[in-house]
Every structure is written in C-alpha cells, then in structure tokens.
Amino acid sequence: MTEQLPQDVIAQLRALDSAITPEQAQSSWALLTPFHEKAGYTAPKIDRDLRYGDDPRHRLDVHTAGGESNAPVLVFVHGGGFVRGDKHNPGTPQYDLVGAWAVRHGYVGVTMTYRLAPEHKWPSGAQDVAGAVAWLRQNVARYGGDPDKIVVAGNSAGATHVASFVAGQGGADPSTVAGAALLSGIYEVRTTRPGEPEHAYYGPDPDPASATLPGLIDSPVPLLFSVAERDPEFFQRAAAGVVSAWLERHGTVPDLVWVEGHNHMSTIGSLTVDEAALGTALARFIDRHTTNGKGE
Amino acid sequence: MTEQLPQDVIAQLRALDSAITPEQAQSSWALLTPFHEKAGYTAPKIDRDLRYGDDPRHRLDVHTAGGESNAPVLVFVHGGGFVRGDKHNPGTPQYDLVGAWAVRHGYVGVTMTYRLAPEHKWPSGAQDVAGAVAWLRQNVARYGGDPDKIVVAGNSAGATHVASFVAGQGGADPSTVAGAALLSGIYEVRTTRPGEPEHAYYGPDPDPASATLPGLIDSPVPLLFSVAERDPEFFQRAAAGVVSAWLERHGTVPDLVWVEGHNHMSTIGSLTVDEAALGTALARFIDRHTTNGKGE
Numbered sequence: 001m002t003e004q005l006p007q008d009v010i011a012q013l014r015a016l017d018s019a020i021t022p023e024q025a026q027s028s029w030a031l032l033t034p035f036h037e038k039a040g041y042t043a044p045k046i047d048r049d050l051r052y053g054d055d056p057r058h059r060l061d062v063h064t065a066g067g068e069s070n071a072p073v074l075v076f077v078h079g080g081g082f083v084r085g086d087k088h089n090p091g092t093p094q095y096d097l098v099g100a101w102a103v104r105h106g107y108v109g110v111t112m113t114y115r116l117a118p119e120h121k122w123p124s125g126a127q128d129v130a131g132a133v134a135w136l137r138q139n140v141a142r143y144g145g146d147p148d149k150i151v152v153a154g155n156s157a158g159a160t161h162v163a164s165f166v167a168g169q170g171g172a173d174p175s176t177v178a179g180a181a182l183l184s185g186i187y188e189v190r191t192t193r194p195g196e197p198e199h200a201y202y203g204p205d206p207d208p209a210s211a212t213l214p215g216l217i218d219s220p221v222p223l224l225f226s227v228a229e230r231d232p233e234f235f236q237r238a239a240a241g242v243v244s245a246w247l248e249r250h251g252t253v254p255d256l257v258w259v260e261g262h263n264h265m266s267t268i269g270s271l272t273v274d275e276a277a278l279g280t281a282l283a284r285f286i287d288r289h290t291t292n293g294k295g296e
Numbered sequence: 297m298t299e300q301l302p303q304d305v306i307a308q309l310r311a312l313d314s315a316i317t318p319e320q321a322q323s324s325w326a327l328l329t330p331f332h333e334k335a336g337y338t339a340p341k342i343d344r345d346l347r348y349g350d351d352p353r354h355r356l357d358v359h360t361a362g363g364e365s366n367a368p369v370l371v372f373v374h375g376g377g378f379v380r381g382d383k384h385n386p387g388t389p390q391y392d393l394v395g396a397w398a399v400r401h402g403y404v405g406v407t408m409t410y411r412l413a414p415e416h417k418w419p420s421g422a423q424d425v426a427g428a429v430a431w432l433r434q435n436v437a438r439y440g441g442d443p444d445k446i447v448v449a450g451n452s453a454g455a456t457h458v459a460s461f462v463a464g465q466g467g468a469d470p471s472t473v474a475g476a477a478l479l480s481g482i483y484e485v486r487t488t489r490p491g492e493p494e495h496a497y498y499g500p501d502p503d504p505a506s507a508t509l510p511g512l513i514d515s516p517v518p519l520l521f522s523v524a525e526r527d528p529e530f531f532q533r534a535a536a537g538v539v540s541a542w543l544e545r546h547g548t549v550p551d552l553v554w555v556e557g558h559n560h561m562s563t564i565g566s567l568t569v570d571e572a573a574l575g576t577a578l579a580r581f582i583d584r585h586t587t588n589g590k591g592e
Contacts, residue, residue, distance in 0.1 A: 233547040240543040247536040251529040258551045
C-alpha cells in the first residue's frame with residue numbers, strides 16, 4: 001500500500017470541480033485507476049453474487065485471501081444518489097478495490113448491492129443493509145469472517161443507508177455490528193424537490209421519521225465519519241451538522257476524518273493508493289472495535 | 297517510527313480522567329515515555345537556548361540531523377495554561393521529542409519558550425511567536441532550514457498563541473509562515489474568572505479584540521486543527537466552534553484531526569510512537585504546504 005499519492009496527482013485531484021457530475025467521476029477515476037492497476041485491486045479470492053435476499057439486487061461479493069479465520073469483516077455499501085450504482089463495475093476498480101483493501105488489512109471484505117429508488121423508497125436501503133448483515137451473521141464464518149466483528153461502511157447514499165440502519169430504521173437491531181463508517185453521507189432529510197437525488201428515495205413529502213441524525217447520535221454503535229476536502233457544500237454542512245449535534249449530545253466532537261485532496265467521487269478510491277487520506281483512519285477504527293470482540 | 301501504540305496502552309490512556317490535572321499529565325507521560333526512550337527522543341544535533349529576543353524566556357532550541365539544506369521548519373509552541381511550561385524539561389521527552397519527530401520527517405525542528413502570565417498579558421504570546429518567526433526567517437538557513445517553509449504548531453495555550461499570531465495580534469504579518477497547526481487550542485475568550493487559567497493572561501476584562509476566531513477563519517495562512525478524543529468539553533466546544541465558523545465563512549469544514557485515544561496532555565506525546573493519531577496528518581500538512589515554496 002502507498003501512504004500517499006504523488007503531490008502532482010493530489011494537485012490534479014484538488015483542481016477538479018467539486019460538483020458531483022459524470023465528468024468529475026470520470027476525471028477522478030482516470031487519475032486513480034492507474035495506481036490501483038499497479039497495486040492490484042482484486043483480492044486473491046472473490047465469491048460473487050451471493051444472495052442475501054429475494055430481490056435481484058440482494059447480492060454481495062465476499063473478498064478473501066483464502067485462509068482467514070475469525071477475521072474482522074468490512075461491508076461496503078456503494079453510493080449513487082439512491083438511484084444507481086453497483087458493488088462491481090467490471091473492468092474497473094469500483095468497488096473490488098474496497099475488498100482488496102480489506103484483505104490487505106487482514107479483514108474479510110464484502111461489497112453489496114441494494115434496491116434502488118424510485119422503485120424502492122425509504123427505508124428499503126436500511127432494510128437491505130440489515131438483510132446483508134443478517135446474512136453475514138449466519139454465513140460469514142464460512143469465509144473466515146467473525147460474525148461478531150462486522151463493520152459496515154457506506155459512501156454517499158450508501159452512508160445514508162448505513163446511518164439509517166444504525167438509527168434502527170432497517171427493522172433490525174443495529175448493535176449486531178461492531179461499528180459503522182459513514183463516508184460523505186447526509187443525515188437529515190431536506191425538503192425534496194423533483195430532480196433532487198433524494199426525491200426519488202424519500203418522495204415528495206418525506207416522513208420526519210426518516211431523519212437519521214437523532215438515532216445516530218444516540219446509537220451504541222461506534223461511528224466514524226468522513227468528509228472530503230472537495231465535497232460539495234451540502235455534504236460539508238451535513239458533516240458540520242453531525243459535529244454540532246454530537247457535541248450537544250456527548251460533550252465531544254465525533255471521530256470525523258477530513259479526506260485531504262479528495263472529492264465526493266474519489267474518496268473511496270483513496271484506499272490502498274493514498275492511505276493517509278482515509279485508509280489509515282478507517283483501518284484503525286476497524287481494528288479498535290474488533291480486536292477484543294465487539295465494541296469498546 | 298511506530299504507526300500506533302499497542303492496544304492495551306491506548307486503552308490505558310483512554311481510561312484516564314479527561315480533566316487536566318497534574319495526575320493526568322503524570323499518568324499520561326508514564327505510559328508514553330518508555331516508548332519515546334526506546335525510539336529516541338533527541339535529534340542528532342540540538343542547538344539550545346538561542347536568543348530570539350530580550351526577555352530571558354525568549355529562547356529556542358534548534359533540532360537537526362546536521363546535514364539539512366532548505367528543509368521545512370517546524371516550530372513548536374508548548375502549552376501550560378499561559379502561566380507555565382517550557383520547551384525543554386531535562387531528563388524527559390518534553391519537548392525534545394517534537395524536535396526529534398521533525399528531524400525524522402526531514403524537517404528542522406524548533407522548540408521555543410515565551411513570556412508567561414500573569415506578568416505578561418495578551419498579546420505577549422502572539423508577539424513572542426512573531427519574534428521567534430522573525431528570528432528564524434533571518435537565521436534558520438544557517439541550520440539548514442528554509443525561511444520560506446516555516447510551519448508553526450502550538451499546543452493548548454501554545455495553540456492559542458499561534459492562533460493569535462495568525463490572526464495578526466502579534467504585530468507582524470503572519471503570512472510569513474507556510475502554515476500553522478493548532479492542537480487543542482481555544483479561539484474565543486470566555487468571560488474569565490479569577491482562578492481560571494485564562495484570567496492570568498487575558499485579565500478580568502478581556503479586550504474583545506483578543507478573540508482569534510474571526511482573524512483565523514479569514515487568514516490566508518493554511519491551518520490544521522486537532523482535538524483529542526479525551527480533551528475536556530471546553531476544548532471540544534472550541535473545536536466544534538471552529539467547524540461551525542469555518543463552514544459559515546468558507547462553505548467547508550476545516551482540516552480537523554481527531555486524535556484517537558489521547559487526552560489534552562498526551563496528544564503531543566503521540567508523535568513518533570503513535571503516528572496514526574496525529575503525526576501522519578501533521579507531516580502530510582507540513583509536506584503539502586512546503587513542497588512547492590510557500591502555501592498552496
């Protein structure tokens with residue numbers, strides 16, 4: 001693994017528009033992919049498309065070295081504005097790289113898909129995270145993972161789904177996981193307008209119960225947050241809102257990682273090739289909450 | 297250098313009372329010092345007690361490997377509640393360890409003292425930081441440092457003095473430094489009461505101009521902030537206040553490092569022996585702002 005990307009690459013990343021657009025995604029991955037190709041972004045063994053539920057999107061991939069035993073398990077929940085995205089885009093590092101990163105750190109990696117809006121609305125995302133966790137609790141030991149050491153990480157809309165799960169909106173006890181990492185998520189429902197990404201998922205008249213912040217800050221599940229240096233202001237506000245709410249509830253600031261140089265799309269791509277940006281903190285969080293069984 | 301302390305040591309640190317007391321300091325350093333003794337906490341060459349001004353407290357130590365040329369320079373400003381503290385406590389790692397850490401990362405390290413309250417009141421701390429920087433601008437090249445690559449780091453009251461310098465209260469242009477790291481500082485003057493640490497420095501009726509937050513968030517000097525997981529609530533509120541003010545001014549959250557496991561006293565002792573806590577982020581910050589001359 002590489003502690004950090006070359007300075008000129010970070011400078012190029014930082015120079016990209018912070019707005020979330022296909023061009024931003026394409027340019028970000030164009031910068032990062034060569035480093036992932038050099039490092040390798042596939043774990044030695046990938047068991048693909050295991051079914052954790054009845055829907056065609058209820059699928060997950062398990063990434064291992066092959067000889068794990070009672071290893072911590074990192075589950076990655078992709079982003080995509082609630083309406084798109086996949087655990088695996090063939091021929092690209094998205095998101096096998098997360099599984100490979102997990103294996104490099106001694107974990108079992110899991111990448112999962114979930115049902116999408118507008119067909120499936122709140123709280124389907126939280127339910128699917130809960131479904132995947134329940135399936136892993138039953139089955140991950142077969143792949144060398146410890147069912148008591150599952151950490152769930154979500155990115156963007158995936159972070160919102162994980163937060164929703166942690167807040168208890170998935171219809172399952174979230175304390176079955178040892179921790180949750182929320183990367184550039186949103187935690188309060190805005191008034192949604194048609195055309196805004198949340199509209200498809202939360203609908204035109206969001207249920208106030210869909211706000212995750214109150215449940216998050218009261219949750220016993222250990223949490224890590226991150227925000228990218230180049231995240232759009234909306235996500236910066238979400239991060240600052242967590243800090244403020246956390247302070248009022250606990251008298252402390254939460255563990256919030258500022259992902260240097262990266263934007264909304266490139267954050268997850270920092271793993272392995274730019275470890276100082278996020279990977280070091282994420283691995284330390286996982287290690288801390290899985291070393292001695294579950295939790296602190 | 298060591299990426300992280302053993303988990304049991306972090307657990308012992310985390311178990312200490314978060315209140316700032318002599319017992320907390322003693323227990324924290326008792327846990328950390330053996331690791332510093334093993335790693336070594338003195339740079340190959342230390343030029344001690346160089347005078348940067350007329351007061352007996354206007355002294356600084358320069359830590360080098362001996363062969364530096366045009367290296368970035370890290371200046372460390374100690375804490376001590378405005379009324380105590382020193383750059384060097386003989387026979388302990390405080391704070392030669394900061395110089396040794398700097399040299400390990402390829403920098404010239406500087407540890408400095410400054411005038412103390414109650415004899416010397418606001419803005420004497422900012423003036424002394426300015427004085428040390430001015431002296432280094434003139435003289436650090438002789439020790440292999442680049443006068444255009446000076447980063448100032450302050451801890452606790454030292455962070456407040458550095459913030460005050462950055463906010464322009466030291467009577468000098470702060471943009472002569474390439475960056476400033478503010479570790480567990482306070483940035484707004486509270487109403488002070490006799491017995492509170494700030495009272496001695498700010499006096500019973502603080503000048504509103506002594507608040508550093510407005511100047512900080514408008515400063516062109518690149519800034520890194522940190523708060524310790526086990527900092528008392530007062531410092532947690534200061535960190536959250538910076539996040540909030542920064543968001544309103546810039547639409548982003550600042551680079552704020554959450555120093556895992558550490559308390560107010562142990563944060564600076566994480567350098568070298570627990571790099572993932574603070575050192576990695578601090579080195580990356582220094583590298584970023586000194587690689588291509590000054591600033592971004």
